Amino acid sequence: MSSLRSVQRLEGRDELLRRFVEASRRAQIVAIVNRAGSESELGELVVAELCEAFEAEVAFLLAARDEGRCGLVGAYGLKSGEAFRLVDDDLCGEALDGGEPKLHQGDDLLGIGVRNLVLAPFGAGADRGAVGVARLYDQRFDEAEVALLEAIAESIHHALERVRLAEERDRLYREADERGQAARVLGSVADGVFLVDSSGIVRLWNPAAEAITALPAEAVLGRPVDEAIPGWAAVARSVSVGNGRVGCSGRATTVPIEIDGRELWLSITGVGFAEGTVYAFRDITDERQLERLKADFIATVSHELRTPIAAVHGAAKTLGREDITLPEESRRRLLEIIAEQSERLAGIVTDILLASQLDNGNLALATQQVDAAAVARRVIDAARIHAPKAVTLELVAPPELPPVAADADKLQQVLGNLVGNAVKYSPDGGRVEVRLELRETGLSITVRDEGLGIAESELPWIFEKFYRVDPNMTRGASGSGLGLYICRELVRRMGGSIWVRSTPGSGSTFSVLLPSGELT
Numbered sequence: 387m388s389s390l391r392s393v394q395r396l397e398g399r400d401e402l403l404r405r406f407v408e409a410s411r412r413a414q415i416v417a418i419v420n421r422a423g424s425e426s427e428l429g430e431l432v433v434a435e436l437c438e439a440f441e442a443e444v445a446f447l448l449a450a451r452d453e454g455r456c457g458l459v460g461a462y463g464l465k466s467g468e469a470f471r472l473v474d475d476d477l478c479g480e481a482l483d484g485g486e487p488k489l490h491q492g493d494d495l496l497g498i499g500v501r502n503l504v505l506a507p508f509g510a511g512a513d514r515g516a517v518g519v520a521r522l523y524d525q526r527f528d529e530a531e532v533a534l535l536e537a538i539a540e541s542i543h544h545a546l547e548r549v550r551l552a553e554e555r556d557r558l559y560r561e562a563d564e565r566g567q568a569a570r571v572l573g574s575v576a577d578g579v580f581l582v583d584s585s586g587i588v589r590l591w592n593p594a595a596e597a598i599t600a601l602p603a604e605a606v607l608g609r610p611v612d613e614a615i616p617g618w619a620a621v622a623r624s625v626s627v628g629n630g631r632v633g634c635s636g637r638a639t640t641v642p643i644e645i646d647g648r649e650l651w652l653s654i655t656g657v658g659f660a661e662g663t664v665y666a667f668r669d670i671t672d673e674r675q676l677e678r679l680k681a682d683f684i685a686t687v688s689h690e691l692r693t694p695i696a697a698v699h700g701a702a703k704t705l706g707r708e709d710i711t712l713p714e715e716s717r718r719r720l721l722e723i724i725a726e727q728s729e730r731l732a733g734i735v736t737d738i739l740l741a742s743q744l745d746n747g748n749l750a751l752a753t754q755q756v757d758a759a760a761v762a763r764r765v766i767d768a769a770r771i772h773a774p775k776a777v778t779l780e781l782v783a784p785p786e787l788p789p790v791a792a793d794a795d796k797l798q799q800v801l802g803n804l805v806g807n808a809v810k811y812s813p814d815g816g817r818v819e820v821r822l823e824l825r826e827t828g829l830s831i832t833v834r835d836e837g838l839g840i841a842e843s844e845l846p847w848i849f850e851k852f853y854r855v856d857p858n859m860t861r862g863a864s865g866s867g868l869g870l871y872i873c874r875e876l877v878r879r880m881g882g883s884i885w886v887r888s889t890p891g892s893g894s895t896f897s898v899l900l901p902s903g904e905l906t
Contacts, residue, residue, distance in 0.1 A: 414439070415435050415439060418435050419431070419541050422545060422549060423549070423552075424549060425546065428459065428460070428542070428546065429447050429460020432447060433446060433447055439534075440519045440527070441521075442519045442521045443522045444519070445517075445519050445520070446464065446472055446517075447517055447542065449546055450509075455473075458473060459546075463520075468496075481506075484507050487535060487536045489532060500520040501524055502521040502526055503518060503521075504519050504527045506518075506539035508540055513546070517538065517542060519535060577667065578592065578595030578596075578599070578652075579666050580664075582662050583661055586611055587608060587609065588609055588611050589607070589608075591606045591607055599643075599645055601614070601615070601645065615643070616644060617644055625639050625665070626656065627656035627663055628655070628656065640652070640670065651674045652669060652670065675847075675850075679850065683867050683868075691731065694728070697723055698723070741868050744875040744876075751793040752795070753792060754791070757787075757789055758787060758790050758900070759783045761797050762783065762801055762820050762822060762831065765798060765801045765820070766780075774815060775815075778815075778817050778818065779805070779818045782819060782820070783822035784824070790828070791900075796879075797876075800872075800898065801833070804833040804896050805833055807869065808894070808896075809835075811837040812837030812893075816835060817835070818834070819833070819834045820832070827899060827901070828899050828900050828902045829900050830897060831897070831900070832896065833896045834895040839888045839890040839892050839893055840855060840886070840890065845886060845888065849871060849873070849874040849884070851867070852871075853870075883899050884898050885897055
C-alpha cells in the first residue's frame with residue numbers, strides 16, 4: 387500500500403474529527419440557546435460558551451431593540467464601559483447592517499486590543515443583530531469556524547424571536563389580566579367612573595355611574611359626552627382636571643346635574659392623560675340636602691327660641707318694673723306667659739337632646755305592657771286645653787284592646803307630636819281623629835286631620851331630620867324640623883313602623899303600627 391494513500395486516509399480522519407467537534411460545539415451552543423427563557427439570559431449564557439468553543443477571550447451579542455436602535459444583549463471578557471461602546475463601533479455597525487460573516491485582523495480592533503475578529507450578522511430590520519467572537523492573540527479564524535459562527539448566529543436569531551414572542555405573549559397576558567382586574571375593580575367601587583377619550587367620546591361607564599345617574603351604559607358609551615350626560619357642557623369647565631402624576635389629581639368639585647327632572651349633586655374629579663380624561667364622582671345629593679337642612683334647622687331653632695325667650699324676657703321685665711302697679715289679672719297673665727313660653731323652650735331643648743340621643747344610640751326604652759287607648763286619651767285631653775275652638779278632637783277605639791309592648795312615655799310623646807301637628811296645621815279648624823284598630827300584624831293608630839295637607843313632593847322627606855315643609859304651604863306654621871324624625875325613630879325602636887298619606891287642601895293621615903303581644 388502506498389504512503390500517499392495512507393496520508394489521505396489520515397487527513398480524512400482529521401477532517402471527520404474536526405467536523406464532529408464542530409457539530410458537537412454547535413449542538414451544545416444550540417442547546418444552551420434554546421434553554422434561555424429571556425433575552426438577558428440568552429446573552430449571558432451564549433457569550434461564555436462562544437469563548438470556550440472558539441478559544442477566544444471576547445464574545446458579544448448585539449440585537450435591535452423595540453425603538454429600532456441596537457443594544458448589547460450580552461458580552462464576555464469585556465469591562466462594562468468597553469462592552470457598551472461596541473454598539474457605536476464602525477465594524478459592529480457594518481455587521482448590523484447585514485450581509486455575510488466577515489473576518490477582521492488588526493492590532494487594536496474595537497479599541498480593546500483585539501487582533502482577530504469574526505462578526506456574523508443575522509436577521510433584518512427590527513430583528514437584526516450580530517454575534518462577534520474576538521481573539522487577543524495572533525490566530526486567524528478559519529473558514530470552518532466562520533461557518534460555525536454563522537450557523538450559531540442563525541440559531542440565536544431563532545431563539546431571540548422565540549424569547550421575544552414569549553415575552554410579548556406574557557405582556558399581553560398581563561395586560562389582559564390587568565384590564566380584567568381593573569374592570570372588576572371599576573365594577574365594584576361605589577364611585578362612578580367614566581372615561582372620555584381625546585375626541586370627547588365616552589369610552590367607559592362603570593356600574594356605579596349607571597346606578598347613581600340612572601343612565602344605562604348602552605345609552606352613554608360611544609356617544610359625545612355633551613350629549614350622553616345631560617348638562618355636562620354647562621359644568622365641564624368648572625371640573626378640575628389633574629395631569630395624571632401621583633399627587634396631582636384634580637381637586638374635587640361639587641356640581642349640580644339635572645337628569646330627567648331629578649337634581650343630582652356630584653362631587654367629581656378628573657385626571658387627564660394622553661388618550662383622554664378619567665372622571666370619578668360620587669353622589670352627595672343626600673349630604674347636601676342634610677347640610678341645607680342643618681342650616682335651615684339652625685335658622686329655625688334660632689327663630690323658635692327667640693320668640694319664647696323674647697316673651698319670657700318681656701313679661702319678666704314688666705313684672706319687675708317698680709314705676710307701675712299692675713292689676714292682678716295682668717300679673718297673672720304675664721306669669722302664664724312665662725310658664726307657657728318656658729314650657730315651649732323646654733320642649734325645643736328636649737327635642738334637640740332627644741334627637742342627639744337617637745343619633746348616638748344612647749336612648750334606652752322602658753318597654754312594658756301599655757294600654758294604648760289610655761295613652762291616646764291623655765294626649766287628646768292635653769291637646770284640647772290649647773286647641774282652637776274651631777278644632778275638634780275625637781278618639782275612636784274599641785271598648786277593649788290588648789296591650790302593646792312599648793315605652794309608655796315615648797308612645798305618648800309620639801302621639802302628642804302627631805296630634806299637635808294635626809292641630810297646628812289645621813288653621814281653618816276641622817276634625818282631628820285618633821283611631822285605634824286591632825290588625826293581624828299589630829295595633830294600628832292613625833291620626834287624621836282636615837287641615838292643609840302635604841304636597842306629594844314633600845312626602846319622601848317628611849320624616850327626615852331637620853326637614854320642614856315649605857312655609858308657603860303652611861300659612862306660616864313652623865317647627866324645629868325634629869318632631870317627625872323623633873316620631874319615626876321612637877316608633878322604629880319600639881318595633882313598629884310609621885307612614886303618611888296626604889292630599890294638599892284635604893288633610894293628612896299619619897299611621898303607626900305597633901306589634902301587639904306579650905313581653906319577651
